Amino acid sequence: MSVADADALRRARDAIEQGGWEAATMERLAAALGVSRMTLHRRGVRREHVLAALGELLQEDYRRALWPALTAPGSGRERLATALDGLCTVTEQNLALLAALDSAERDEIFHERATGGVLTNALFTEPLRALLRDGIADGTLAIEQDETVDEVATVLFNLLSWTYRHLRLAHRWPARRAAEAVTRRAVRSVAA
Template structure:
């Protein structure tokens, strides 16, 4: 953890930084990078389907940069970013960009009509955590993982 934060273990100890606080800070940094990486795909010209493909690529590239952190968080705590329950929908910084593109895709005809909030929640969690799992547990290379998930997602959403 200290290495990823680029701080010595002794410095962390002297400052009284707990493991939980460090994990929270690293997770916040990863979430900020996620938002920044998705912004160009969200705001670029092109059809929603083209932008969705670009958004998935950006999400996977960000996941690769934080793969150890994401894997550790998921294995240690399970899905910790959202409230549990069958009616809990993740319309937040993670799923909101996907919801936007799903709605745009219906308007421009490049994506089929789906319940946008539910589908964005499923899309983010299936693609995002599926990518982390295949990369970390199955040790698939990034290119193979990206192609397989993007193919599945896009073929499920094209009209």
């Protein structure tokens, strides 16, 4: 098993979703993968490697979901709405995984240290930053003078993913209702 093996990674992901990250011992991961713990050890696979591979899988899911908004015609505002809807879709597809990870594990995947604080990893926010810049340039989006595009992209990413997850899991809203509600309000927050 390699953490680059997509089928193996899906099985490891299923094990994490079922029992949570803390319960995802090397023994459980090995059982989910159909190998012994010693096999994983000999191949140099550790829990951190599985977490990093899951982070890369999430990054690829986000890139794939937001690409249509980056390449579509239309205003920055219209394309931002499309991107945020895509973000909700990816969050929906990963609800169980994100709920299974503790905050430290989510931090490892989503956060990067930056001067002046912590921002969401640029791999997740760069599409939003590009769309914000496009919308500012075409006059359909605006940010406050004391804000940066990086900060606003981090806020939008977190606003969408956390609020969407909360509405789906705690309030049991249907996926479409939650996505429309959070996307509409997020776009209004940066509309010109």
